[in-house]
Amino acid sequence: MTILITAGPTREAIDPVRYLTNRSSGKMGYALADAAAQKGHRVILVSGPTEIDVPDGIDFIPTESAADMYQAVEYWIGKADIAIFAAAVADYRPAQIAEQKIKKSGDTLTLELVRNPDILGSARSTFGFNGVLVGFAAETEDVEENALGKLERKGCDLVVANDVSRKDIGFDSNENEILLVYPDRIVPLEKASKHHLGHQLIEVVEGMITPSNHQ
Ligand code: C5P
DSSP: OEEEEEESBOOEEEETTEEEOOSOOSHHHHHHHHHHHHTTOEEEEEEOSOSSOOOTTSEEEEOOSHHHHHHHHHHHGGGOSEEEEOOBOOSEEESSOOSSOOOOOSSOOOOOEEEOOOHHHHHHHTTOOOSEEEEEEEESSOHHHHHHHHHHHHTOSEEEEEETTSTTSSTTOSEEOOEEEOSSOEEEOOOEEHHHHHHHHHHHHHTTOOTTTOO
């Protein structure tokens, strides 16, 4: 099968030398890409900037901003049977990118931000994707409730939720502890390495393929 995975943070330019970003390392998305490739799937990895080596045997699509990632996903998603959105996409970007480096002047500086497009939220409605759709929810509170809200709003078959306020798991950690949030049930997985969870999750999504969502 063909599996599209988004991974890593996005970078939203402020001026030629500065940007806004977040704490995503990309480890979970790359672990998924690695596991899927090892199982013989075709993997399209649409990634924001990370420090991680690109796994062997995958189609790697590097992107920077949320707008770039949106365009890459729009282009590639039609080829996928399964799409897993593990990227931590910036919700906002600077309204304008200054052409020259912004100079120090007053004591305060105000940046105006505008909303980025919701890539996962566009998968069903705008891109017409009808394969297996998996989102991630990195939460600091009310993990189950927020994940279920995302599942419904974005038309996902599954949301993988974790609590990023915990220091031992989540962002930049090698380990994670996740909840599989389906429309009708929640299945906790034991704390494990992102590598191990990557393999478990690929097995879970393989099991969600039916004749109606297979390309
Ligand atoms: O940012 P949020 O918590 O809403 O992210 C939930 C899911 O939506 C994640 O799977 C993330 O990759 C995806 N997302 C996206 N485009 C955005 C924001 C989030 O694809 N602009």
